Amino acid sequence: MLTAVWRYLMRHPWRYLLIAVVLVIYDFSLVLPTQVIQRLIDALTKANLTRMQLWNEVGLLVAATLVSYLSSYLWNTRLFQSAIGFKFDLQAKSFRKLISMRQAFYDKFRSGDMVTRFSSDAEYLEEFAGYGLMIVLYGGGLIAFVIPVMFAISWQISLWAMTPLLFLVWFFWYFGKKQDQSIEDNREAVASLNNEVLEVVEGIRVTRAYGRKAELAQQFHKHTERLVDLGNTITRFQSAYGPVSTAMLGLSTAIILGLGAHYLLAGHITLGQIIALQLYVVSLVEPFVMLADLIIVYQTATTSYRKIEELIETSDDMEPDGLLQCSEFETLSFKDYSFAYPMAERSSLQEISFELSAGQTLGIVGKTGAGKTTLIRQLLRQYPLGSGQLLLNQVPILDYQRASIDQLLGYVPQEHVLFSKPVGANIALGKVGSQEEEIRRAVALASFSSDLEQMSAGLETPIGERGVSISGGQKQRISLARAFIKDPQVLILDDALSAVDARTERVIIKNIQEERQDKTTIIVTHRLSAVNHADLVLVLDEGRIVERGRPDELLAQGGWYAQQYDRQQASEEE
Numbered sequence: 001m002l003t004a005v006w007r008y009l010m011r012h013p014w015r016y017l018l019i020a021v022v023l024v025i026y027d028f029s030l031v032l033p034t035q036v037i038q039r040l041i042d043a044l045t046k047a048n049l050t051r052m053q054l055w056n057e058v059g060l061l062v063a064a065t066l067v068s069y070l071s072s073y074l075w076n077t078r079l080f081q082s083a084i085g086f087k088f089d090l091q092a093k094s095f096r097k098l099i100s101m102r103q104a105f106y107d108k109f110r111s112g113d114m115v116t117r118f119s120s121d122a123e124y125l126e127e128f129a130g131y132g133l134m135i136v137l138y139g140g141g142l143i144a145f146v147i148p149v150m151f152a153i154s155w156q157i158s159l160w161a162m163t164p165l166l167f168l169v170w171f172f173w174y175f176g177k178k179q180d181q182s183i184e185d186n187r188e189a190v191a192s193l194n195n196e197v198l199e200v201v202e203g204i205r206v207t208r209a210y211g212r213k214a215e216l217a218q219q220f221h222k223h224t225e226r227l228v229d230l231g232n233t234i235t236r237f238q239s240a241y242g243p244v245s246t247a248m249l250g251l252s253t254a255i256i257l258g259l260g261a262h263y264l265l266a267g268h269i270t271l272g273q274i275i276a277l278q279l280y281v282v283s284l285v286e287p288f289v290m291l292a293d294l295i296i297v298y299q300t301a302t303t304s305y306r307k308i309e310e311l312i313e314t315s316d317d318m319e320p321d322g323l324l325q326c327s328e329f330e331t332l333s334f335k336d337y338s339f340a341y342p343m344a345e346r347s348s349l350q351e352i353s354f355e356l357s358a359g360q361t362l363g364i365v366g367k368t369g370a371g372k373t374t375l376i377r378q379l380l381r382q383y384p385l386g387s388g389q390l391l392l393n394q395v396p397i398l399d400y401q402r403a404s405i406d407q408l409l410g411y412v413p414q415e416h417v418l419f420s421k422p423v424g425a426n427i428a429l430g431k432v433g434s435q436e437e438e439i440r441r442a443v444a445l446a447s448f449s450s451d452l453e454q455m456s457a458g459l460e461t462p463i464g465e466r467g468v469s470i471s472g473g474q475k476q477r478i479s480l481a482r483a484f485i486k487d488p489q490v491l492i493l494d495d496a497l498s499a500v501d502a503r504t505e506r507v508i509i510k511n512i513q514e515e516r517q518d519k520t521t522i523i524v525t526h527r528l529s530a531v532n533h534a535d536l537v538l539v540l541d542e543g544r545i546v547e548r549g550r551p552d553e554l555l556a557q558g559g560w561y562a563q564q565y566d567r568q569q570a571s572e573e574e
């Protein structure tokens with residue numbers, strides 16, 4: 001972590017040099033008044049204070065106060081603004097990482113955990129880059145200034161007077177470590193709570209439908225009770241620090257006064273020096289306490305940095321990107337292709353072989369869990385490849401730049417993804433700089449025009465987070481319109497019409513047939529009527545192709561496809 005902070009400092013050397021210089025000036029301005037007071041008291045006790053000296057000393061005090069205010073403002077703003085910059089840098093780096101990752105990466109982290117790494121952990125690092133550096137520069141600087149001055153007055157008194165302060169540092173360090181464990185537990189508990197809230201919010205309808213509200217509320221209550229317990233423990237630790245500091249300072253004062261009186265009587269020290277020693281010790285309490293704090297801030301930041309680093313360094317295990325650009329889709333071939341998910345024991349695809357040419361429509365059907373989505377995910381390069389060959393235009397898919405393949409594809413996933421934006425903006429995401437005319441055309445193709453007319457603000461109608469205010473079928477058709485506006489060379493619908501009724505589905509399929517005559521379409525579906533027009537239909541079962549052919553050929557074979565088709569036709573007629 002220190003390397004990361006150091007690298008950040010080195011990127012802004014002048015800024016940090018300024019902060020360091022201003023902090024040294026600030027430390028000096030804090031020590032100066034004590035020296036003035038010492039001289040004034042000594043002059044007063046010796047009764048030789050002149051008017052001129054008095055004005056000079058008062059002038060120095062005023063100047064020190066002014067310098068202290070100005071320098072304090074300057075270093076505070078610069079240092080803490082830079083710490084915010086450091087945090088944003090880390091967050092930007094994490095964010096760039098997140099958006100560059102494929103699905104396999106997201107399978108490794110829970111959403112709440114990722115949010116915590118992004119927010120709380122980044123804030124702990126900001127604290128180290130701000131408060132931590134402040135301790136080093138300000139606290140360290142003050143100690144370096146004050147201790148030599150104290151020792152110059154009387155090294156014996158100084159040594160004794162500082163003993164309670166050393167105990168104070170040990171106390172803060174020792175209990176700080178214990179507190180740190182509670183802070184870490186607290187962090188984990190917050191992450192787990194975040195996860196729970198995210199999951200509950202995402203699945204709120206299911207929660208309601210199954211009447212699990214009370215149970216979840218109770219579970220939430222338990223989590224918060226644990227947070228309260230941890231919060232109480234942390235508060236107990238923090239509450240002990242104040243009284244112990246006061247007690248130790250009291251002890252130092254007693255030592256200074258006791259020994260001071262002794263040395264004063266022996267004529268080794270002046271009254272002004274005793275008072276100065278006392279003021280110096282008071283000024284040392286804060287930096288000493290801060291030093292102990294530094295250990296805690298450092299440890300917390302190290303843990304947080306490890307968490308963020310894990311996020312940044314965890315890979316999606318994808319193979320290195322290829323060099324070739326793929327600008328035109330010609331053929332897609334799977335040859336003896338098998339695939340197992342990274343952590344899975346069983347293969348989800350086994351010995352898959354087929355070829356699809358530009359302009360064709362491919363239907364992929366089969367029981368639930370048969371491997372249909374998995375097959376699509378291989379083409380989308382969401383996971384590292386399996387064994388066998390996956391060729392694009394007869395070239396291994398690995399040889400291509402992934403981004404160049406992405407721009408050929410339009411993908412409508414099973415779980416529709418909508419953003420908290422108006423309907424039109426959600427659709428426009430499919431094509432950069434799309435015009436309203438194009439959006440309306442995509443809406444018509446997705447058979448969404450009449451729904452849009454019913455919406456109060458048309459294309460400007462806002463969609464709530466994750467599109468909660470509209471129906472499942474509407475969400476699917478908005479996602480579909482987003483893919484239509486892209487007009488991709490290969491359109492992939494992964495069970496993307498499951499929430500629309502059979503009649504609407506027929507309209508959409510007809511639109512696709514008409515609009516995409518010379519383009520390639522892949523349709524994964526449970527409703528077999530949606531692939532009636534396909535050039536090739538694959539029936540998957542347990543990751544294998546068990547039937548293949550044109551729909552009429554499959555019907556003639558009398559296998560799973562034919563039986564399923566008849567069953568669906570019969571239930572539609574009912």
Ligand SMILES: Nc1ncnc2c1ncn2[C@@H]1O[C@H](COP(=O)(O)OP(=O)(O)OP(=O)(O)O)[C@@H](O)[C@H]1O
Pocket residue numbers: 107341342343344348366367368369370371372373374375414495
């Ligand atoms: N991320 C994953 N990690 C491990 N196994 C997975 C993962 N995703 C899917 N599987 C497994 O792979 C198999 C095929 O799943 P897949 O989602 O491809 O089926 P499907 O045919 O699309 O099903 P459905 O019609 O229900 O969507 C299933 O056994 C599933 O449990």
